[in-house]
Amino acid sequence: MKIRSTLNTRDPEYRERREAMLAKIAELAAEHGKALLGGGEKYVARHRARGKLPARERIELLLDPDSPFLELSPLAAWGSDFQVGAGVVTGIGVVEGVECVIVANDPTVRGGASNPWTVKKSFRAADIAFENRLPLINLVESGGADLPTQKEIFIPGGRMFRDLTRLSAAGIPTIALVFGNSTAGGAYIPGMCDHVVMVKERAKVFLGGPPLVKMATGEDADDEELGGAEMHARASGLADYMAVDEADALRLGRRIVRRLNHRKAGPAPGPVREPLYAVEDLEGIVPADLKIPFDPREVIARVVDASEFDEFKPLYGTSLVTGWARLHGYPVGILANAQGVLFSAEAQKAAQFIQLANQTDTPLLFLHNTTGYMVGKEYEQAGIIKHGALMINAVANSRVPHLTLVMGASYGAGNYGMCGRAYDPRFLFTWPSAKSAVMGPQQLAGVLSIVARQAAEARGQVYDEDQDRAMREMVENQIEAESLPFFLSGRLYDDGVLDPRNTRTVLGFCLSVVHNAPIRGAEGGFGVFRM
Structure with a gap:
């Protein structure tokens, strides 16, 4: 049935909430702007003077014209000693009609060197490619590890190469387009990809550069002899294609994707119907004071197709709203916190709903605004621990794709029960109004x-x-x-902080992405449920 919105956008309280949200959105735009600056005007200008394109322009030329690009973790390293964005751009874009994960080093930030946050951000991109069976395209130009932080990246950093081999073994294509340096351990990025393109007279791929070779062996050699594109194309065989320039490398990358014969394994979406209510209304729904509850149905009405939502158990466990809808044509089950606190009834309701979604192979969307499970003598004696465990068990063992959006509070074990980061949702986003902590x-x-x-x-x-x-x-x-969301996003506890007005578009794109892999519910049991 269609949701009947009672939101009054002329109400002074709504306008107050909207102004508070717009202020936070402006702060978000300013923080994103820091990532867009790369290494700063000086280094960007020097990079261009060498005839090279910035990372985001390379991505733009790789993608299909006018197609979407969902940038992931743009605030990585926020609040640390490193550049916001961590010197690498990651995201999902459409290349020759195929949704691909793209990882692009930003050589204007310390020569594209990898710091601890670069490594973590790259891991997250590889996980997304693996879970959703998306081709992974590396746009490579990196000086390798940021040596002053080698103690933090050398040991875990080896996972980058393991991830590439696991993707290939799973039949998920990996592609490397090499625009400049890819040295030392970084040489294994093209070395372990299925398809490799190198730019003539620009790509440099070697385990040891001329100074290291001289020190280790006494041999004199220049960059081209050790790792130039022509050498790898003619002698070593590491390069499958040699491009004349960056534009040619991107053209060749697109042709490789075109020949992958990639097909989505999940069911196709149905017709797409726009919500009955304006997405702009989402600016004024969440109060600045998260102690004040709000009705998540007002959010759902502005996100799902035709504002249609078949609510499940509407009279039982009313602090948690559950129900079925479609979003950009894809079926989805929704769990949304209504009044913040989760009681035993809400936990049991959630567990049953999650089981039903797994029976029907329906992805789940979790909308957070919870202070956690209820405490106190009455609730402990009534079994809140075992009922909360029931819900968390169901979430942990559910096998349909999960998407998570933190709109307001996400505290304590409520974060776990609503599929927080520790429970591996396929994607997790926050609004600027969000807050997460143990309490x-x-x-x-x-x-x-x-x-x-x-x-x-x-x-x-x-x-x-x-x-x-x-x-x-x-x-x-x-x-x-x-x-606060910037702090948490900087540590990669989410995949990005969203302007609420973009929520429907981003969630719809993510549902399209997860349907590259088969959509199957839990075929076995959920473990032992304490009843």
């Missing part, structure tokens, strides 16, 4: 205060109230800062 800042500071007060009393000491106030303020400020 709210005030609650966490209050717990620490109670524990400290009890410890002082047990020792027979007088509790210092001034010190307590200072401690609570410090903890609240710290937890608040560490709960």
Whole structure:
């Protein structure tokens, strides 16, 4: 049935919420702008002076004209000592009609060298390619590891090469287009890809450059002899194709994808119908104060096709909204927090709904605004632990694709039960209004205060109230800062922070992506459910 929206966009409260969200969206745009700057004007200009294209322009030329590109983890390394974006651009784009994962080194940022966040961001891109059976295209120009941080990247960094071999073994194509340096360990990126294109007189692929070779063997050799594109095309055989320039390399990359004979394994979507309500309304739904509840049906009405939503158990466990819809023509089951707290009824309702989705091979969408599972003597005695475990068990063992969107709060075990990052959703995005932590800042500071007060009393000491106030303020400020979406996105706990107005488009694209792989529910059991 169609959702009847009661949202009044002329209401002063709505306008206040909208202004707060627009301010956060402006902050988001400013942070994204830092990633777009690359290494800065000086290094971008020097790169262009060498006749080379920036990473995002290479991606643009690779993609089909006017096709979408979903950039992933654009705020990686935010709040760290490294450039926002981590010196690499990752995302999903359409090449010759095929959705592909693209990983492009940004050589304007420390020569494209990999720091700890570069490595983690690349891992995430490879995981997405593997789970969704998407071809992986590497646009390579990197000086290898950022040597001052080698202790943090050398050991885990080897996974980058393992991932390439696993993709190939699974029949998922891997492609390397080499525009410049790909040295030392980085030489194994083209070395382990199925298809390799190198740009003549620009690509340099070798395990050891001239200085290292001289020191190790006493041999004199130049870059071209050791690892030039012509040598690899004529002598070593590492290059499958030699491009005359960057545009030619991208043309050859497109031709390779065209010949992959790639087919989606999931069912095709049905007709797409636009929602009845404007997506712009999403700007004013979430309150600035997340303690104030909001109706997630107002979000659902502006995201799903024709605003149609068949609600499941609408009178039971009302703090969790569950139901069936279509999004960009794809069937989807939705779990959305209504009043924040999850009780036993909500947990049991969720577990049954997840089982039904697995029976019908229907992907699930989790919309977060939860403070977690209810606590207190009455609820503990009624079995909130075993009921929460029931829901978490169902989420953990569900096999249909999961998409997660954190709109508001996502605290405690509620984050787990609603398929947070630890439960490997195919994609996880947040809104600028989102907050995630073990609990709210005030609650966490209050717990620490109670524990400290009890410890002082047990020792027979007088509790210092001034010190307590200072401690609570410090903890609240710290937890608040560490709960915010930019901080969490910088650590790759999501795949990006979304402008709410883009939610339907992004989720629809992600549903298209997950349908590259077969859509199958759990065929075995869900483990032991405590009843």
